[in-house]
Amino acid sequence: MTNTDAGGGDRLALAVLTQYRMGTTQQLHRVLAPRVRIEQTRRRLAKLRAEGLVDRVTLPQAGRLRAWFPTAYGVRVALEWPELHGRRPPRLVSDPVAARLRAGHTLAVTETALAFLEDARRRRETCLPLDWIPEVHHPIGNSEAVIPDALLYYDSGNAMLRAFVEVDRATMGPERLAAKLTAYARLHRYIPGPTPGRRPHINAHSTQEVWRQRYPLFPRLLFVLDGTGPTGINNRISALCALKSNPAVNNLLLHVPALAAPLTDLREQGPTAPIWRPIRDPAQHVGWTHTLHP
Template sequence: MTLHLAEAPAAPGRTRSFHTMGRRVLELLYQHRVLSTHQMHVLLTAPDKRPARPVYLRRQLGELCEAGLVNRVRAQGGGDGPGRIQSQPYLWFLTDFGAESVEEAGELPTRPYRVTPDSVAGARQAHTLAVNDVGVAFVEHARRLGHECGPLDWTPEVANRIRDGQRRFEDDHVISDSVLNYVHIERGQRTMLTFFVEVDRATMTSARLAAKLAAYGRLYEYVPQSPDRARRTPDTTRPAWMYSYPVFPRVLVVLDAAPPREGQVDRRPQRLAARTEDLYTRTAADVRLQRLKERLSVGVTTLQQLQQHGPCAPIFTPLLRGTPAARPAPTDLYLTT
């Protein structure tokens, strides 16, 4: 199967033919905005095949780049000096022309956001890649376990309204880092799960992160005001989230932190453990979350644990349960946490 796409506007009379991988690369970049070569290679590896060297992928990326459909920049963190910078991996994203080509195909929901070199190189680069790392970890372990979670089964930056009004968008909505869908399959029984994913790289205070978790409590209870209160029906008194999700998604907080510099001691496990304890204490003090603790599921883990052990391992510390002095042990994400 091939995908026929027009050349860049500079050469409107020519066409290029790309194989299935080229089409899938464009779809991945449209959905996830920015991906490293390694992330794309993992996502594009067929579940029933051993990972091959990404030479063919690089060739396809080169052709897409020549056609004006994709662009690339070096990842940050290379340190000083051209040699260190050149050692950093490439990050890939669609050009406007590439995004328009995907939209013309009509296979994915249209997303108005456009990626630019400046936005890729901006302060949120590491956060964006970490969100993708969470999705990649779910995809890898789903393949290993025979579950279902594909390369397009998470959507970044999904906004849900949490109150009426015309304030700042950020004040009226909770914006999830991503919404991820996962199908657990065991003995022929399929369990469909949806997650609000929050990735925390310790760049915000624990108070701000706890406030964002509290916003999910507001989302659970938010019922849009009806313009005609005299004619209310059961549908007009339903919480808004019910129009988008069959059940309220579980909230998954994935903690990460920048690695230590060369020669420094790695104190990330201690820092992230303290972060989890702070979150537990703050959510335990939130009146709304405690009122809803039997209906909301919030779990915390680290990116390293998720990548190493997978989502079915007992790596999730449940919030909203017990007391800080008698916190439940980590559990797997399929239990009510």
Template sequence: MTSIVSDAPIPATGLTLLAQEALPLLYQHRLMATSQLHQLLTPHTRRPVYLLRQLNLLRTLRLVDATSHRNGRMGRGELLWYITPRGVEVVERAGEVTARAYRISPEAAVSQLQQHTLAVVDTGVAFTRWARALGDECDPLDWQPELAHRIRDGAGDDAFLIPDSVLRYTRSTEDGRRQLLTFFVEVDRATMNVARLGKKLTAYARYAGYVPQSLPGRAAGSGVREAWRERYPAFPRLLIVFAGASVRTVQNRVNDLRALAAADARVSRTSTLTVGATTLELLRVHGPFAPIVTPIVGDPVPTDILVRGPGQ
């Protein structure tokens, strides 16, 4: 059937404010359920009627497209939305978000990656909702999926560390200070062998100590420091979030991870690396500053996302 929609660029001023807000979210987070968009963009409404109207308008303009949820976890018939190449052009022309090379295809939107992508978004949504409730800041664009971090230390096969997301959270403390927090987030749905997750711990430890080689013409050791310092004011805490697994499965995986970390000197002796594990359900219900996190290194006493021991 021939489309009646022109291929001419759509000016941002021709879209409602809500539609303009939805486009960069879909660009950055790649695949989002209607309910996730509702929680982030129109949390003040009981039902996403107006939101769906705007999403369908964007779909008519061929700026976004949608597919059905693969297993109906969030409700039968709920749509999952993703941006089209035409929508990408509009977002990148606006320059409001960091340009990304990754594009989701209609095939990827219905693939086995669907559940993991949605779980990563669910984690970000939980942080955003709690930030609003606590008077903190974690906006819908404050977490970025799959940012590559180069590691070329000769100690492993992987040249890049790619977290599921890098999440930034600004906390307002009781004494009026502002605490800028950054997290590497790994979402685990218990679909991979725990040894693979253990290898990721090693990769984070490698990145914590990775110092790039000196540039040509620069003397060795002259101002060269760890690569992460060029991107972060402090090394991000690593938060492992389990999603969709039973309590027993999560406990077993936490115990296994703690054993793997204890056996890996690079992980257990890297003071820069702080690792904690929790579940998506605990994060949703109790919030990030409740004792919902089990440290992976050291005393397993539950703490919050700052992963502090009882005496700290």
């Protein structure tokens, strides 16, 4: 029996690791307790490891970073809590070797989360650690699904904003990145058909796009680009923009803000700075809360 529930800080640490999948000591400190000494975060993580709830791997980068991830036991404990109610169990890392092989992308996603969390703190807006939800499953038929790297909830004080976030580290070609935009266009218009062999039952949900059952508005799309220089960034944005000729994508872009920005700019300037380039008009530079003009 774990004594994690005895400390709110321990509970939040395990919940964050379960939801984010992985984070370095420094990243977790910035998420959980940036105003205290980092030694307190180190002790908390060591305690959770001794209880069998989390584990770690040492990465070969300069400084030999430690990346932490939840164990199967830790995930079982955390998913019983109300704050994680309804979350799909994350894809578990089976051992430190598997964790090391997945670390690059997962840590980049965690770093992207931090850009929004820290900017919200500076601006006195609301974006809490568990408002960043990786890998939310959205079916689009034929056993296919759109699974963004993260779903972001953000309360600006004037509006509740939602965003699907895709973090691309240049490990796939520009065309494969752009194909994600096509998948979001499918989700935007997807209405599930009747179950084969069953008599159709008409109700309000069966005649509307399935995303409307979850969101009042379709979340905006944020493509965060990393792992390449300015030329590579431009090539990737050009590949996204080229899909405007696709009627379904064009319809999506008429109704949903879709923006792209380098992760380096996100870190250095924050997401509300005019660092984002709209896919509809990449000559512009706007903040991520940019609203489409009629």
